[in-house]
Amino acid sequence: MSFSGELVTDPQDALDSGALSPGEAADRAVAGILDAVVRPRPGAPRGVVVDSPPGAGKSTLVVRAARELVGAGERLMIVAQTNSQVDDLVDRLASKAPDVSIGRLHASDSRPAPEALRHANVTAKDKVADLLELDVVISTAAKWQWVKAEQPWRQAIVDEAYQMRSDALLAVARLFERALFVGDPGQLDPFTVVGTDQWAGLSYDPSSSAVVTLLAHNPSIRPHRLPVSWRLPASAAPLISSAFYPYTPFRSGTGPGERTLHPGVRSDGSAVDAAIDEAAGSGWALLELPARHTVRTDAQAVAAVARTVQRLLERELTAVSEQGSARLTAGRVAVGTAHRDQAAAVRAELARLGVPVDPALGEAVTVDTANRLQGREYDVTVVLHPLSGRPDATAFHLETGRLCVLASRHRHACIVVARAGIAELLDEHPSTEPVQLGVAVKFPDGWEANHAVLARLSEHRVRLA
């Protein structure tokens, strides 16, 4: 996660938003943003940046901004970071704005998802020339980099801009004059596997996030903020806000007790069921296995994760929220891990237990890494703690964004499965990354955020013998 060095607040934030209801506070923020995007004052900066905490209505904002810009007669290009983000956005925009013509620009060797193509107002092509007449053209940053700019757009929206790398923005910025950058500063930073130390501290470090570079070169841009998380329940928003967004707090759109979970089948007395009951009651549970150093695909931890998911589905939970009450089904449950091989192991174990994990065969439990869960939302999540069973705590495992993503995907409850001893492990591994001149200090650091989350989880601990 990255924050610009200077902490700026938008005038709207100075208002005591506590006096407003969550809905009013959010509406006011959105109105201010749309105004800045659709009706910029003369001399206003060419970019508008919106920082959005998890589930604060970022996608809704993008759809509304797109509609209003098209309504004002603009041709619009939208840049997202992954193909699934693009397909999601196309689907959402096409259903909300059936009168807007949408082009889905895709790579020649990949097919867009069927959800994106089912709308009459969506055209999918692998050549931009076939889409130039349409109101909105949407593609990934990787694909936009190859587009030749004979006819640049005036307006662009960059979605998940904090996940976009500075060098990708460098390659696509020639395509537009003004842009709305929307993203979550608390999620995973872009990364690279090769050495980039020689550019650390440069304002345009190609491996840093696009927003960091943009703000460094355009100091007049003041980031806007979305102040309310509609996804996170009242049990989670304060923790996530204070642990990961200490300087830009947000609150939950729902109050305590407005989101509940009710098991339809009684506990069988096992630790797994006790953890589910704890999570249903409080929104959090820590299912703790005995301390042990393990390989990454710790078979016992994987089995505990899979068993928890199986029991979640067997116990016929009902999720009650402001949107009504619904059975907790496989499609509303996700498992989050740090590594791909862990996700694969969980998937294999779930398949063995007969829990659906293949979306091609119908509704299924999502099992994926933090990177791929970014931007997703579920009722209940089961998380394999990134530090579980590890003998060391590397920068990768300590990255705040990874934990933030894993702990902020749920609408009702989050169950964390971990080996005991993580607090001790953290204390043995203070961060030792070298300090680079000119690089804004990352705050909070992963060490601190991990401890904050762990302290909260330990209040909801259930031991698995």
Next chain:
Amino acid sequence: MSLLSTLARLEAVRGQRAEPLATVRHRHLSERPMVLVPLAAAGEAGAPLAVLLGTDREAPRLHLVPQPLNRTQRSDFLAAVAADVVPYLESFGEQVELLEGSEKDPVSGEKVPVVRELCADAPQLIVPNAAGVSHLALLGRSTRFRRTAEDPDPGEYPAPTQVPLLGRWLTHLTDRAQVPGSSMLLAMTGLLARHWATGQSNLEDQHLAARLAWHRPPPGLEPAVTGAAAAEWVESERDAEGLPACPPAGPATDPTFDEKVLAPAILRHDAAVAVWERAEAARDAAESRRAAGLVEQARAELSRVLLAATLPTWHDVWQGVDLLRGLPAAGHLPDRWEGDRWSFTMHRDRVAAGEPPQPRRDDAVTAARKLAQREREQAKLEIQEALDDPLAMAERRLAGEAFAGEVVDVVPEWSEGRSPKPRPLLVVRTGDRPHADPGREVYRAHAEPAQRAEIVSAEPGEVVVRLLSGMGRRKDPEPGSVPEVGSEVVFTLFELTARQSAPLPDPADTPWTHGGPPLVGEDSSAGTDEWE
């Protein structure tokens, strides 16, 4: 760390010997490498103290700065190093291959044939460890902007022409060393770490002599053993005065050595120089001659102690070279070395064309371009290592990114449509468990031409794939293009060619998001010399 390298480390602990991580050598080794063992002076970042260098292991040459704080002596040192290293580097620029290609004419837009020069070989520098590479980068930075007598404004202290040239070469080589798989400037610890696992931590592996103690008993250790005990002896054994039995591989020197050996020798040299200067000032010829003798003596003593501090590492580096030469070269080495040759040739051409030295900092576009190149080369390296080395492929198989097995059945099938194409099914018996969902594209390793396939089903022990390409244009597959029953095949889930990088704008077209085009002259080389 992958499962396989963890296993190799465990086996190294059990056997108290280094365990192979590769069956072939994955980095190019020159027939005539230049080994450098640089030492830095304590107390000032990047201050050179000495360097032992050469291309002949029997004849290393020592250059040193008798008083590391003295800028004149440092200049003399750099001039001597430049006079030694630059001719070696430039000697590779003479033999060239001529390659015919075509280029788009910028005016007419037509393709015109061009002949390009590619140097037949390139230099290779080997230093003991990664810190040695960083030290060379600092030397490069501090010398590439030095002004020479040939400059229009030579300044007060013009340097020999070769000094800024050395700086530009060192900058180029240290920059190139960041490109994965490149071999023009290598750190021996990194080379050994790629090819062998030891039973100690990565941090301990940075100590070249300790690392080598897992390969052969360290010289001087009785009884002669390898492994953890030997490595610990190398790291910690000191004589009665507290001096290490094995001096560290640099650039940092041992503090006890600094205190008890180096500092007194430098002081004696300083005193002799002071006597000589006084005699010169007093125009006392006899005293001056005597003092010159003292200076000579003091310098010889410094040479002796610094040679003793570098020679063990010198031999260690050559031992490492021997170990690596014992491995057969990987199949894709000539391909990657050609990249190094191009890099060398292009830098040679830039110097010959009179271009200014590399700027202090990369501009936004150059930085992005270099990052893209490094990522592309990293992807290429991973692919080529997997194809060249069954052990590297085994790591990918264990990670579920590839599977190998025997073809137990081939079902000939064809695509639908007017001109059916072969789409045979292969049933592969394998113990691997690839993370392969049906429909996923896979690539057949070592297929010529390239061959794609699609996963039809993946059950434990058996994977069924459908071949999609590489079988010719006719209705029936070209002979030999479909593996036969009983043959061994390897399929990968990762693509076997690295993707191209997307185009970036010209630096002059740097967009507003990145601060616009860089200002010209912001980085002129005519600025102040860096350490004066």
